[in-house]
Amino acid sequence: MNLEMATYLTVMASAALTNVCSAFTRSTLLAGARRVPTTSSSFTSITIPRSASPQSRNQRWMNTKRKPFALASTETPTNDEIAESSSSSSAVTNDDEEKTLANLQSPFLQTMRDRGFLFQCTNLSELDALLNDAASKNESISAYLGFDATADSLHVGSLLQIMILRHLQQCGHRPIVLVGGGTSKVGDPTGKDESRILLTDEVIKKNTDGISKVFQKFLAFGDANPNDAIMVNNDDWLSGLKYLQFLRDYGTHFTINRMLSFESVKQRLSREAPFSFLEFNYMILQAYDFLELNRRHNAKLQLGGSDQWGNMISGVELGRRVDGVQLFALTAPLITTSDGKKMGKTAGGAVWLNADKLSEYDYWQFWRNTSDEDVIRFLKLFTELPLEEIEKMEKWTGADINKAKIVLADEATALLHGRDCLAAIHDTIDTMFKGGKGSDSSTEGLNRVFVNEDDVTSENGVKIIDMFVQLGLTSSKKEARRLVQGGGARLGNDKISDENAILTKEDFGDNKEVTLRAGKKRAGVVELK
16 A cells, blocks of 8 residues: 555544544534525435425425425534524425425425425426426436445346336436446445445346346337436446546545445444444545436436435535536435335245346235225325325225225235236135135236245155245244244144144145235245246
């Protein structure tokens, strides 16, 4: 390591240690301030509380009380400035905010607002004008959303972001899907209790190929139309960076004070596990992605979840400081269910979007099992049903709510897997769970695993709890044993009472398959090869 690099790292580490305590105090004060004083480098941001639920399209924002605008700056204010801003009347009132939201002109922002996607946005009025002006000239604005390659399939927690890109394209603008082949080598620390496991280049390549497939189902790719989507990989520019030159060109635009003030960093520092210097660089790399995408593809807008807000506004500021361009950031709320659980997880594990990891039937059942409190919200976010139709369902009560859940399951499944699979799913449900127990019961829509005939004719057979795990009916053998002990496991219509039970040729009888059930609504098929 040369002297210049050693000096830089020493100063950086010293600054982090010196400022960590004061940063936490400062950020707490910032949370209570109504308005942070602006500087020449500041921009306006708006935060939409999750509780703001519309009643009619143009009046929803006028009828809902919300927090005022928050003005963000790259400079950290002093305690005296915060106290002054807290005691003074805000220059931006609730009425101003309500008018801005109610008077949005661009179809994309109207859709984000009306369907519940809009949570935070920088310079909302200017972004609205930019999008609307482009539309009036039959031009498109390019916006991007990043997906790191941490697994070989995205799960339903990423679906909200994919739907945003879909709405963007339908409104005439160009989606840029950024696959994080480069940033996956670092690992996003946001929301994590400890460092991610470092992935090899081979695993990242496999994961990149796996997650890329799903976007073809939601977006139109090509170069024939202005709003045709493109897919890029940040490994193309990040892996070739020269470290010292990168620090000299861009390191001066990031301060430790500022980086420590972001909520994602504060949360990670509060955990017991160490926060590595490698992970701390993730914010800088994400900010640089925005700059690079603006240079390469004229990307003006970054989209993402609200947990990425700090990283996103760093990119907005980097573009202004380095290239003098105005960039924008817009976030959607992090989606949790009504009971506070993170979207995308079930007792059986992650709800994957790739069909080779989760069957169409199980995906449909995930949406069918939505709670009564969430069904209307999810219809707005995860389907393309007209809002007028959804608002009629909002008045449904009693058994009709279950009809709304079926509509949700049908529409969400059709978007991902195509409408053709719905007939088989409904046939399976009708014959298996509504009294049809004959040998001609359809199992076409169920997930299945295959076993060799030799395996089930041997003395040992195949362990049934292993089949529950392979079918995705349970996430582990331990969970499968609990299912058996609780009386929820069945082979066909017979309860499985022995957690050590094996599957033999006799269980198949004259058939080539048997059905395993987990509870009342989940099932899978074991088929002989």
